[in-house]
Amino acid sequence: MGEQLSRRKFLAAGSAAGAAATAAIRVVEKPALLGGKPVRTEPFPSWPVMDATEEKALLEVLRSGKWFRGYGKNVDRFEEAYARMTGARYCLATANGTSALFISLNALGVAPGDEVIVPPYTFVATINVVLLMHAIPIFVDTDPETFQIDARKIEAAITDRTTAIIPVHIGGSAADLDTILAIARKHKLPVIEDACQAHLGEWRGKKLGTLGDTGCFSFQASKNLNSGEGGAILTSSEDIVERCYTFHNNGRSRRVTSYNFSYQSSGHNLRMTEFQAALLMAQMTRLEQQARTRDQNGQYLTSLLREIPGIEPARTYEGCTRNAYHLYMLRYRKEHFAGLPRAKFLKALRAEGIPASDGYRPLNREPFIKQTLSSRAFRAVCPPERLRQWEERNQCPENDRLCEEAVWFTQNMLLGTRRDMEQIAEAIRKIQAHASELAEV
Numbered sequence: 001m002g003e004q005l006s007r008r009k010f011l012a013a014g015s016a017a018g019a020a021a022t023a024a025i026r027v028v029e030k031p032a033l034l035g036g037k038p039v040r041t042e043p044f045p046s047w048p049v050m051d052a053t054e055e056k057a058l059l060e061v062l063r064s065g066k067w068f069r070g071y072g073k074n075v076d077r078f079e080e081a082y083a084r085m086t087g088a089r090y091c092l093a094t095a096n097g098t099s100a101l102f103i104s105l106n107a108l109g110v111a112p113g114d115e116v117i118v119p120p121y122t123f124v125a126t127i128n129v130v131l132l133m134h135a136i137p138i139f140v141d142t143d144p145e146t147f148q149i150d151a152r153k154i155e156a157a158i159t160d161r162t163t164a165i166i167p168v169h170i171g172g173s174a175a176d177l178d179t180i181l182a183i184a185r186k187h188k189l190p191v192i193e194d195a196c197q198a199h200l201g202e203w204r205g206k207k208l209g210t211l212g213d214t215g216c217f218s219f220q221a222s223k224n225l226n227s228g229e230g231g232a233i234l235t236s237s238e239d240i241v242e243r244c245y246t247f248h249n250n251g252r253s254r255r256v257t258s259y260n261f262s263y264q265s266s267g268h269n270l271r272m273t274e275f276q277a278a279l280l281m282a283q284m285t286r287l288e289q290q291a292r293t294r295d296q297n298g299q300y301l302t303s304l305l306r307e308i309p310g311i312e313p314a315r316t317y318e319g320c321t322r323n324a325y326h327l328y329m330l331r332y333r334k335e336h337f338a339g340l341p342r343a344k345f346l347k348a349l350r351a352e353g354i355p356a357s358d359g360y361r362p363l364n365r366e367p368f369i370k371q372t373l374s375s376r377a378f379r380a381v382c383p384p385e386r387l388r389q390w391e392e393r394n395q396c397p398e399n400d401r402l403c404e405e406a407v408w409f410t411q412n413m414l415l416g417t418r419r420d421m422e423q424i425a426e427a428i429r430k431i432q433a434h435a436s437e438l439a440e441v
């Protein structure tokens with residue numbers, strides 16, 4: 001009873017001091033995995049967020065009968081609105097984030113046998129689009145403090161075959177763009193920002209995705225801006241946006257009608273539908289507020305977790321003026337948890353009502369990549385000798401270790417209250433206090 005009361009008082013205070021005191025009370029309780037009471041039983045905020053705004057927008061498109069961008073105005077309107085929101089000069093909406101990257105590589109002239117610099121800590125689509133071009137992904141190791149590509153190691157990976165750099169703003173935090181853009185300028189290489197996780201993230205006050213030659217976004221269901229599937233390319237170049245448009249429209253330039261049968265280039269159909277665009281316009285009414293909430297909660301969570309030995313939240317570079325927090329990423333050092341393996345830590349955390357995952361595996365070691373590079377389609381541009389050199393260069397030891405220690409929380413968990421953040425920290429402290437017992441079960 002006394003404990004209940006003081007606990008409530010501390011929570012009402014909502015301060016870090018209150019949280020620490022609450023945690024101190026809680027650690028005496030058994031972990032949920034060992035039969036104790038979980039720290040939390042309510043779910044975290046659900047995703048997606050929607051209301052009548054989305055219903056109305058979708059019904060309007062449905063009833064109009066204009067479902068294709070050539071008939072309606074929603075995709076045009078979305079492109080204008082997203083460009084305005086990000087401060088970009090041009091925006092092209094696409095079918096998804098993968099196609100935004102694929103279109104960019106085509107527009108920037110990446111050719112078979114070229115080398116494209118990529119990070120190993122990313123979603124597989126970043127690599128697949130390079131392979132789709134019959135180009136060769138060159139992996140540059142991860143900066144283990146930030147989880148981003150280690151920009152200090154990029155220059156050593158550049159050869160006379162390098163034709164593009166794809167930095168990924170992983171988790172919604174920024175790659176070191178000052179360094180990357182300077183190297184790119186020096187070597188006259190285009191930069192394709194993979195900002196698929198970084199909606200409204202910023203570098204020195206400018207929106208991520210607006211600093212490279214193109215910036216690519218995903219609106220897939222898990223992303224911070226969601227239309228089920230969807231994507232966009234930002235650029236400040238009229239020439240690039242027109243080439244992107246043509247490529248994404250079966251090689252047909254801007255004035256699309258279904259009866260435009262003249263072709264500027266080869267291409268694909270990678271267009272966004274009117275439904276996706278209408279949904280995005282509705283979702284965008286909440287995007288800025290959600291980004292602010294995630295940023296505040298993310299920073300607060302970091303202030304709490306930094307105090308726990310063995311928990312190392314991903315650091316952001318000084319130039320990153322806003323983290324979009326698609327993922328909250330940290331390193332878990334089991335030495336500080338009586339050797340409790342990460343998988344067991346995650347299980348214990350989930351039992352406390354805190355969903356968490358272990359994230360990406362080392363992508364550069366995926367057998368399918370070597371298989372693709374040695375396939376018949378690649379033989380002309382990647383003969384056995386070149387493949388051997390690629391394998392020799394393909395070492396990312398920092399990333400290998402990071403993949404063994406990473407822990408992720410998803411973006412929706414940062415859409416709640418400060419109390420939610422305090423409970424995450426509380427659950428981790430509780431597990432730490434009982435780590436040796438947990439290690440035995």
Ligand SMILES: *Cc1c(COP(=O)(O)O)cnc(C)c1O
Nearest residue numbers: 096097098123125196218219220
């Ligand atoms: C989601 C994602 C993509 C691909 O986007 P889709 O819309 O799923 O095709 C590419 N890169 C990164 C880093 C992503 O997170």
